[in-house]
Amino acid sequence: MRIEAKFKWLPTPLRSLLLFLVWLLLNNSVSAGHIVLAVILAIVIPLATSPFRTKQPLILKPGLALRHLMLVLYDIITANVQVAILILGPNKKLTPGFVKVPLDLTQSLPITILASTVSLTPGTVSAEVYPWAESLTEGAEPEQRFLLIHVLNLKDEQALINTIKQRYEAPLKEIFQC
Amino acid sequence: MTEWIISILLLIGGAFVLVGSIGLVKMPDFYMRLHGPTKATTLGMASLLTAAMVFFSTTQAGLSVKEILISLFLLLTAPVSAYMMIKSAIHHKLDSIERTKGKDNIEDDV
Numbered sequence: 001m002r003i004e005a006k007f008k009w010l011p012t013p014l015r016s017l018l019l020f021l022v023w024l025l026l027n028n029s030v031s032a033g034h035i036v037l038a039v040i041l042a043i044v045i046p047l048a049t050s051p052f053r054t055k056q057p058l059i060l061k062p063g064l065a066l067r068h069l070m071l072v073l074y075d076i077i078t079a080n081v082q083v084a085i086l087i088l089g090p091n092k093k094l095t096p097g098f099v100k101v102p103l104d105l106t107q108s109l110p111i112t113i114l115a116s117t118v119s120l121t122p123g124t125v126s127a128e129v130y131p132w133a134e135s136l137t138e139g140a141e142p143e144q145r146f147l148l149i150h151v152l153n154l155k156d157e158q159a160l161i162n163t164i165k166q167r168y169e170a171p172l173k174e175i176f177q178c
Numbered sequence: 179m180t181e182w183i184i185s186i187l188l189l190i191g192g193a194f195v196l197v198g199s200i201g202l203v204k205m206p207d208f209y210m211r212l213h214g215p216t217k218a219t220t221l222g223m224a225s226l227l228t229a230a231m232v233f234f235s236t237t238q239a240g241l242s243v244k245e246i247l248i249s250l251f252l253l254l255t256a257p258v259s260a261y262m263m264i265k266s267a268i269h270h271k272l273d274s275i276e277r278t279k280g281k282d283n284i285e286d287d288v
Contacts, residue, residue, distance in 0.1 A: 025247045028240070076253075080194060080221035087201035087214055096210050097279030119257035120220065125212050126257075127264040130285055150264065152213045154279055 002058055002177070009043065011050040014059055016042040056109035057176045068171040072117050075167075079122040086123065086153055097154035098127070101147045101161050103169070110172045115147060117168050123152040124160075180236045187229035194222030207275045208267050216260040224249050 010016060023038040024030060059065050086094065105111050115126040128148040151160065201214025227245040234242035268284060 022247065025243050028242065028244055076217075077221060079217050083201075083213055083217045084194065084197040087197055087204065087218065091204065091206055094210070095277060095279065096207075096274065098283045099280055100283045115261060116254075116257035119216055119260050120253070122217075123213065125209075125216055125260055125264060127209075127261070127268060128284075148283060150209045150212070152210060157280070 002060060009047065012046045012058070014062070016046055019045055054108075057107050057178055059175055060177045061175045064171060065175045068175065071167075071171075072121070075117075075121045079120065082122045083152065094153050095155070097151050097157070099149050099151055099154065099157055099160060100130070101149060101164055103129075103145045103147055104165075104173060105169065105176075105178065106145065107176070107178055110176050110178065111145070111147070114169055114172055118147070118149055118164060121168070124149045124164075126150075180232060184229045184233050187225045187232065191222045191225030191229060194218050194225065196222075198222060207278075208272050209264065209274050209278075212260055212264055216256050220252060220256055223252050 006013075020038045020042040023041055024034060027034050103111060103114070105114065111129060115129070118124050118126045126147055126149045130146040130148060149164075154160070195218070198214040198218030201218060202211055205211040205214065227249050231242055231245040274281065
């Protein structure tokens, strides 16, 4: 895990890239003037806002992150079809349930990303992270955390936990190296 | 040809958004109702926006890519809003239907 960026003037390289792309997309043009403006914004905004942010781990394996993104996009498409079938089928067949997934991740940014992917993928919506953030004491060693998820059609709890851990959590651990 | 692509994309998108809305009406409790709009709608909206992208790219000069941004924002906001709703539902101790498994996994508020 690395929190500090390589260059002081570029605190969050990927966010700068995102700002650059979003500016060009918003303007729908790649003219020289807009590129210069986008570069200026991409450098100035992260610099100006970095004092307000809580430091979060940086993405250390961009290639792997891109591959993970593709996997998640593919899963979103299959998830949509699966959930559509479940919704149109009879209600009586559905067995909803709450499942607690133990997390290996400790930092809040990777956990947020994991919770969002879980919400967008087949039949699960993340509901809560335990222990409650309010009950954590500042500066204390992070304890074991859990992600509470609601499952639309729960069949095998252990298999579901294993899938989430292997398919979504393991790549995130690699990407952030934590 | 492009008209065909646009029409098919619009139909797929409309179908998924419709299914999501049906889920919203049909499901028995709050937690299950949330599944429809968070998932079925993302792909539906993505198809509709792709159709818009194809339409404006072919009928007007230049490529239209603003729609990618809209899908990106939708993808970011859908899970967050679902999370906030389910969190407040748990806080208010909303009932889930009888056969829900693992209800004891929900911890009490501090």
